Amino acid sequence: MRTYLRPAAILIAAALVVGACSSDSADDPGAAPVLRVFSNYRGADAEAFRTVLAQFTRETGIATSYVGTAAFADRIRDRVREGDPPDVALFPQPAILAEMARAGFVAELDGDLAEGVENGYPDWAIELGTVEGGLYGVPYRVSVKSLVWYPPGVFAERGYDVPETWDELTTLADQMVSDGYTPWCMGMEAFGATGWVGTDWIEDIVLRFGGPEVYDPWAAGDVPFTDDPIRTAFEQFGDVLLRPGRVAGGVRAVLAVPVLDAIQAMFSDPPGCLLSRQASFQREALPAGTEIGPSGDVDVFVLPSADRGNAPLLVSGEIAAAFTDSEEARALLTYLSSPDSGVPWAALGGYNSPHAGFDTSAYGSDFELRLGELLETADVVRFDGSDLMPPAVGTGTFWAGMVDFVAGSSLETVLAEIEAGYDQGAS
Amino acid sequence: MDTMEDGAGESRPPEHGALSPSGSLARRLFQPRVWDEDERTLVLDELFFEGPEWRPFLFRFGVLIILSTTIAGLGLISNSAAVVIGAMLVAPLMTPILAVAGALVHGQVERLAVSAGVLVAGTLAAIGTGWTLSRLVPGTITATELTPELLARTAPSLLDLGVAIAAGLAGGYVLTHPRAGSSLPGVAIAVALVPPLATVGISLELGATASARGALLLFTTNLVAIVLSAMIVMLVSGFVPSDVRILVRGRLRIGFLVAALATAGVAIPLTLHTVDVIRDQGFTREVIAAIREWDPSGRIVELEADVSETSASVNLVVASSRAPVPAWRLAELLASGREVPVDVDVQYRLEQRDEATAD
Numbered sequence: 001m002r003t004y005l006r007p008a009a010i011l012i013a014a015a016l017v018v019g020a021c022s023s024d025s026a027d028d029p030g031a032a033p034v035l036r037v038f039s040n041y042r043g044a045d046a047e048a049f050r051t052v053l054a055q056f057t058r059e060t061g062i063a064t065s066y067v068g069t070a071a072f073a074d075r076i077r078d079r080v081r082e083g084d085p086p087d088v089a090l091f092p093q094p095a096i097l098a099e100m101a102r103a104g105f106v107a108e109l110d111g112d113l114a115e116g117v118e119n120g121y122p123d124w125a126i127e128l129g130t131v132e133g134g135l136y137g138v139p140y141r142v143s144v145k146s147l148v149w150y151p152p153g154v155f156a157e158r159g160y161d162v163p164e165t166w167d168e169l170t171t172l173a174d175q176m177v178s179d180g181y182t183p184w185c186m187g188m189e190a191f192g193a194t195g196w197v198g199t200d201w202i203e204d205i206v207l208r209f210g211g212p213e214v215y216d217p218w219a220a221g222d223v224p225f226t227d228d229p230i231r232t233a234f235e236q237f238g239d240v241l242l243r244p245g246r247v248a249g250g251v252r253a254v255l256a257v258p259v260l261d262a263i264q265a266m267f268s269d270p271p272g273c274l275l276s277r278q279a280s281f282q283r284e285a286l287p288a289g290t291e292i293g294p295s296g297d298v299d300v301f302v303l304p305s306a307d308r309g310n311a312p313l314l315v316s317g318e319i320a321a322a323f324t325d326s327e328e329a330r331a332l333l334t335y336l337s338s339p340d341s342g343v344p345w346a347a348l349g350g351y352n353s354p355h356a357g358f359d360t361s362a363y364g365s366d367f368e369l370r371l372g373e374l375l376e377t378a379d380v381v382r383f384d385g386s387d388l389m390p391p392a393v394g395t396g397t398f399w400a401g402m403v404d405f406v407a408g409s410s411l412e413t414v415l416a417e418i419e420a421g422y423d424q425g426a427s
Numbered sequence: 428m429d430t431m432e433d434g435a436g437e438s439r440p441p442e443h444g445a446l447s448p449s450g451s452l453a454r455r456l457f458q459p460r461v462w463d464e465d466e467r468t469l470v471l472d473e474l475f476f477e478g479p480e481w482r483p484f485l486f487r488f489g490v491l492i493i494l495s496t497t498i499a500g501l502g503l504i505s506n507s508a509a510v511v512i513g514a515m516l517v518a519p520l521m522t523p524i525l526a527v528a529g530a531l532v533h534g535q536v537e538r539l540a541v542s543a544g545v546l547v548a549g550t551l552a553a554i555g556t557g558w559t560l561s562r563l564v565p566g567t568i569t570a571t572e573l574t575p576e577l578l579a580r581t582a583p584s585l586l587d588l589g590v591a592i593a594a595g596l597a598g599g600y601v602l603t604h605p606r607a608g609s610s611l612p613g614v615a616i617a618v619a620l621v622p623p624l625a626t627v628g629i630s631l632e633l634g635a636t637a638s639a640r641g642a643l644l645l646f647t648t649n650l651v652a653i654v655l656s657a658m659i660v661m662l663v664s665g666f667v668p669s670d671v672r673i674l675v676r677g678r679l680r681i682g683f684l685v686a687a688l689a690t691a692g693v694a695i696p697l698t699l700h701t702v703d704v705i706r707d708q709g710f711t712r713e714v715i716a717a718i719r720e721w722d723p724s725g726r727i728v729e730l731e732a733d734v735s736e737t738s739a740s741v742n743l744v745v746a747s748s749r750a751p752v753p754a755w756r757l758a759e760l761l762a763s764g765r766e767v768p769v770d771v772d773v774q775y776r777l778e779q780r781d782e783a784t785a786d
Contacts (some may be wrong), residue, residue: 036757042770050768065762069755078753 035064038079041074041317042403043166044284048345056335057343058166065379070078071192073395080105085323088332090140092318093387094128095394100321101131107325113334120337125354129319137319138337141345142354144371145279145384146204147300147312149185151266152293154274156390162301164308166208170240177245178374183358184240184247185255185265185273188406193395198237198312198402199386200314201277205233207312219385221393225419234411242406250272250281254406266298278302279370280317284350302374311352312380316353317388390422397421435471461664470602470666474526485545490517492549492621494607496556499627504564506574509621518621520549521614524650525602529659531682532667534675539682550646553621557628570635580626581641582703583648588694591652594618598653599660644696651689658686710734714741717760722752728776733755740770751775 041049045360046068053064058307067086069075073093079085080100092096100106109117114135118126121139129137155162158179161167173183188197211231219222225231242251248265249257249272260282265272276282279299283292290297305311307397320336322329335341339358347349348361352371363369369427375381386394396427405411495517502510526542568574573581598614600630611631624643661667672679711732718727722745741761745751751773758771 046768046770063758066757067755067762068766071753075753075755171646 006265008231033062033326035062035088035131035328035332036086037064037066037088037332038072038076039042039066039090040067040069040092041042041090041299041318042068042070044348044350045281048348048350051344051348052341056332056341058347059335060331062331064194064332070190070342073391076100076348077391080323085325087324087329087378088291088322090318090320090321091137092316093391093395094137094319094383095388096391097137097319097321098130098131100323100392101134101136105323106136107322107329109138109333113138113330114335117338120339120355120357122354122356125317128317128383129321137321138333139354140317140320140336141342142317142352142375143280144352144374145200145316146177146303146311147278147280147282148303149263149266149273149276149278149282149298149300151271151297152295152299153297160274163304165304166306172273173240173246181271182248182273183275185262185276186241186247186254187259187262188255188403189258193399194255195399195402196386197278198406199394199398200279200384201237201241202230202233202402203382203385204277204303204314205236206230206385207314207380208303209236212312212331212380212382215385216383219382219388221422225415231411234415238405240412251406255403263298280352280367283367292365310377310379312382313374313378314331314384315375316384368392392417392424396413396424444527454635455768459720460477462668467666467668471529474522474529474604475542483568488519488522488545488549489552491517492552493556495519496553497560498626500557500560500629501564501620503574503622503625503629504560504575506568506576508576511619512616513575514621514625515616515619518619520546520553520620521598521653522622523549524653525598525657528599528654528661528694531654531686532658532661532679534678534682536678539589550624553624554628554631557625558632559628561629561632568629568633570630570638571631573633573635573638575627577638580623580645581630581638582700582704583641583645583697585638585694585697585702586647586701587645588648588652588690588697591618592651592656592690595653595656601658602657602663603661603664605668618648618653620646623649644693647689648693648697651686651693655683655686655690658683674703707733707734710739715759716759718743718745721757721760722747724749725752726778735765736767738767738770740772742772744774744776746776746778748778748780 006310010227035052039049050066053066057063072091075089076085076089076096084191085105085343097106101108109129117135117138125139125142128139129135133148145243146202150162154160159360160172160175161168161322162170163202176183186197188194189195194294203215203219206218209232209261210218214223214229218227223230241247241254243294244251247254248262254262262273262287263276263278264281266274266276267290286292286298294300302311320333322333337355339353342351342355342358343362344354346353346358346368349364352363352368352375354375358372360369386398388394389398397418397420401414405414405416409417437744466758495514498512498517499514502508502514523542523546527539527546530536530539530542535776579585594671595618598618601614623646627639627646630636630639630642662672711730714730714732715727718725725745725747727743728746729742731742733740739761741757743757754771754773758769761769761771
């Protein structure tokens with residue numbers, strides 16, 4: 001097991017400098033406490049999450065203020081370093097939550113709240129908020145990442161079948177090329193988070209060909225990037241996407257196209273691409289009026305596995321945790337751990353609950369209902385590996401390495417560069 | 428100053444013709460001069476093309492509408508104000524609009540129908556030309572990146588209504604005072620008709636329907652304001668013989684009512700829009716103050732701030748020689764004490780200087 005002392009050391013030093021981390025509301029007992037909530041939800045997500053917080057305020061009388069940022073991973077660490085953490089944060093990266101829990105910045109959950117989480121969620125979700133045996137986080141939302149978006153109309157017209165194995169997928173892409181199409185839509189540009197689209201691909205391939213036996217230790221940092229199963233995943237990724245004529249706009253364009261904009265090319269006439277491996281939250285950035293479904297403008301299938309059958313699901317999501325150990329912060333976490341807290345967002349769309357007791361009739365569309373079924377029936381569900389790896393690697397050299405790989409760096413250089421992140425974290 | 432004004436002195440009764448320079452302005456403005464039939468025919472001939480003149484007029488009108496819209500459209504796409512102004516001088520739409528006003532004040536239903544028909548056909552032709560032009564010149568602009576010249580025609584305000592009313596008065600004045608004819612091009616420039624129509628066509632082709640609606644509102648504003656104010660001038664100037672005025676009293680009232688209601692109708696969205704603009708300007712001032720607090724070393728390069736009932740957004744390009752301050756802090760600063768959420772998008776530009784010398 002690797003350690004990464006440097007970030008922890010910085011955090012501890014920061015704690016010594018600024019003293020105990022307390023919010024304004026705790027300092028000033030006279031004022032009505034306003035819970036400061038911090039996450040990466042913006043745009044439609046932020047709008048929906050605000051309705052969730054508004055319901056919380058109605059039920060408890062506790063006011064909240066919400067701030068969402070595109071660069072959560074960097075900003076939350078800045079805030080803690082500067083002695084200005086929010087009261088509650090929703091972490092897209094469990095690894096950053098773990099880093100802060102270890103350094104003593106995040107409140108451990110106990111009592112009814114902890115019991116409710118342990119009884120209400122599947123194991124994979126509980127693990128996300130668990131650090132060294134203690135529970136620190138409440139899983140709040142889950143997004144399915146192993147989806148391939150495609151236009152059913154073109155598939156029907158051309159007689160393409162939805163592939164059920166990896167070989168069928170690559171054969172289909174070859175067929176598309178010989179029919180004069182460019183198979184894949186892909187964009188990687190994501191502000192300070194550029195690279196995650198690439199890491200998702202590698203994770204999905206490792207999970208499909210190596211299985212959880214390889215994936216879990218790899219995500220935990222115990223299988224190096226230079227090992228064969230990981231190296232092979234990079235080669236497969238290169239084979240599927242980085243050859244000429246495989247990606248809309250060409251490989252060079254991929255780094256400049258914003259992640260969720262890449263699918264736009266699918267809707268031009270003739271379509272600029274026919275396959276887009278992207279998470280369920282792509283839904284938020286489809287052209288207005290786009291219908292999702294087998295007879296709609298676009299539909300999804302699960303990225304196939306090597307063999308026919310139940311393909312593993314890669315998921316991402318947000319885990320809520322409290323920096324302030326106050327009654328109000330606990331009240332918010334307790335609320336977020338109740339399945340009802342997801343109902344206002346589920347009605348608006350763009351939300352799936354990781355809670356086992358969530359009432360699926362609350363989903364506002366068939367799409368979320370299908371995702372819910374996928375999550376329920378999948379044999380293997382794994383969280384996004386780069387979000388589990390130590391941040392120096394997961395949101396550091398792994399992201400950067402994918403950018404370099406797409407930009408043309410050699411595989412050896414890239415793997416060594418990513419692996420070096422572990423040493424940076426431990427130096 | 429010459430007392431023989433407008434070449435119509437000989438037909439005037441002495442008390443009108445012998446105006447002295449002092450104290451005469453008010454009377455000149457409010458007392459209609461007397462027209463003879465030849466003069467009136469001359470002016471009417473400027474507006475209505477009938478009999479053998481009809482076909483050549485239509486041809487001329489069609490050619491000019493397509494050419495002027497083409498010039499305007501190219502000017503708008505290439506963002507050249509000079510070219511757009513050039514197009515206004517070629518544009519023939521003022522004639523049917525003044526003809527509509529003329530037909531209304533004379534209560535002539537048939538002439539009204541013909542003039543309005545020409546106007547509608549010209550409008551559609553101009554929009555179609557703009558659309559075609561945007562088709563033929565692809566790739567230079569997109570729905571989200573219109574040129575400033577195009578954008579300037581998509582958000583009319585009450586000021587535009589003021590300009591249109593004044594220009595309509597001027598147009599009516601020039602028409603009924605033929606010696607002032609040389610200033611007609613100025614009227615056409617002040618209240619442009621073809622550039623908004625070109626903007627409608629181009630925006631539609633690009634799929635920017637909101638911009639198209641805005642430009643169409645600008646055109647409609649200009650249209651109804653010119654008709655209304657030209658009607659007023661025509662009546663005040665004595666252009667309409669009093670016996671005709673009495674004879675078609677009912678129609679005249681309806682015509683006036685319709686023109687006035689139409690002007691009031693466009694004034695509503697214009698007022699709403701003007702309120703928006705004022706609110707955005709107030710918000711922009713707040714944003715500038717907040718930016719100074721947020722990052723005192725930052726220099727604002729570009730700033731776009733919009734606020735509505737339900738949301739506020741800020742698009743900012745800021746240059747600084749220091750490491751950027753996170754955008755969320757600005758968002759939080761702006762959101763405090765405000766009912767609506769604030770979305771902030773910041774582009775940072777690092778500004779660095781370097782100097783060197785060598786022998």
